[in-house]
Amino acid sequence: MKRLFIFSCLLVFAYTLSAQSRMSSVEMSYLYNEDHEFLVQHKVATDGTKVKLFLKFILNSGNVKFSDYRLSYDVRASYIDEKEVNSAVPLDSSSIIDVDFRQYVYAFEFDNSMEDQLVVVDIFNTVRNKHFNLDIPLKIKDWNPASFLVYEAEKDIPYFAKYITKDYPVRIVNPFNQNSTYEVNGVSNNLPVALPPFDESVKDSIPQVPLDTAYGVNNAERFQLYTEGIYKVRSRDYPNQQLTLLVSDEYHPYYGSYSDLVSPLIYVSTNDEYRAMKDSEDGRSSFESFVNNTISSNERVAKDFIKYYYRRIRKSARLFSEDREGWKTDRGMVFQVFGNPLQVFRNESTELWVFPSSTGGRLRFIFDIIAEDGLIKYKLIRGNRYRENWMLAVTQWRSGRIIE
Structure with a gap:
């Protein structure tokens, strides 16, 4: 009943509230489309009632220019809270703190004395007369964004990517307290891959091995992480906060x-096939044998499989990485097999993805939104209803038919 209720609420929000400027009526699939006309990323830090938000806006098409867009934001109590008249604050050149090739970084601050839970950024393409909305949570149950962020080493802006390549220099910066100090500790990255959407079993947790690297750094001090893993950043000044870095x-x-x-x-192979590939002493031979014998003996089809399947892996890294690689997460798993969702709707506690179904109608995936280990995570509500569509999609991949 809970799942039915959540799903019903999302549909009601999605299709009946559009005239009232409520976030849950906004279709947000553009956020997961890396071919969209623009890309947008954000970072937010909070300290009590103080909020500082950074927005990276990237032009992703040669057919658009910065003058085509007007950006503004407003703060709301919830997703179903209507936008107040004249509440939008424009983001103009005075808000820009960094400029690079076809991209701006905006920064703005406000005092959230009313304890609103949501920032809504409106991105308006004036040429097409089309609005895009970005929702940025300020609170999820008992979680608030941390007071400190990972910054670039050479620029006074946040590091926006969802993972850090080892040896890449970064800094930890608190925009509100320049005297903060931090402890950085790592564990091994051995978290499991997501189970198929119809598999409701619960796997035993895998103990994570602490890494023999620990760092003590001052605010804005440059440092590097030399070992792969999952790192947690904590500050004595903020004992209940942490950042998690992949x-x-x-x-x-x-x-x-x-x-x-x-x-x-693992998503397109049988258990026996996967085990044989992992156990093989010749990785190249086992990989090429699977692609050429299972996917297709046709060279062009085999090459297309590799091209599109691993391009999607790279997209998942940029879009869905949490405390593990993007393709291992629940959203990354669905994205890897089914591709870009046709529609995306979100409220405080759930996100809904809609796809055309292979059996007719619509296929809907619902993710619970939780805050854990300093990250916002998306946990798929699994069920046997997904089995048929999953098997059909996997069969397509295994037959060399690309799902785009």
């Missing part, structure tokens, strides 16, 4: 060996 190898999201290429094939 540190990858120098090739990520590409792969440096054939044996590494095997791991993402």
